[in-house]
Amino acid sequence: MLLFVGLGNPTPNSENNRHNVGFKIIDSINKKFGLSKQKPKFKGLLTTGNIENKKIYAIKPLTFMNNSGICIRELLEYFKIDAENVIVFHDDLDIEFGKIKAKFGGSDAGHNGIASIDKFIGKDYSRIRIGIGKPKDKIETADYVLQNFEEDESVEIEKIIENMINSISILLEKKLDLFSSTVNNK
Secondary structure, eight states: OEEEEEOOOOSGGGTTBGGGHHHHHHHHHHHHHTOOOOEEETTEEEEEEEETTEEEEEEEESSOGGGHHHHHHHHHHHHTOOGGGEEEEEEETTSOTTOEEEEESOOOTTOHHHHHHHHHHOSOSEEEEEEOOOOSSSOOHHHHHTSBOOHHHHHHHHHHHHHHHHTHHHHHTTOHHHHHHHHHTO
16 A cells, blocks of 8 residues: 655645645545545545555645644554655755656755654655746745746646656556656656
């Protein structure tokens, strides 16, 4: 079984923020693969179901970005899921807009949601980093990630999410390099 985690902030005005791309991915996976209705559990919105032959849990933590690890640890303990079966989807400033990078383990690179997860479950899980690029203007990083995507960026992000969903079977096998190259080359 696998746990998909989408990082974001749960306020209604955050829905289209750059920081909430993880939530968008989980919503798309839920819709495409007909996972269960979202239920508030483990300090998040949880869905379950099967994709291909794998049991999938998918969650959007409602603890706000900086405390995402609390939700994840509770869920792992309850369902007896190993950290290496966790796949986290999140925004990344250090990756060119519209590109993704998938990796296992590593540093949090200043991402508070990842830092929280590292603190509560360790670093041995997979991360799907979605590039949101760096701010073009002299704007604080925190303000930039909390801004909504521009209209053209929203269209591009939807394409990236669609590419990820169309390549999900590669991700289910945890072939992270192949997943990244497949998604980025579509």
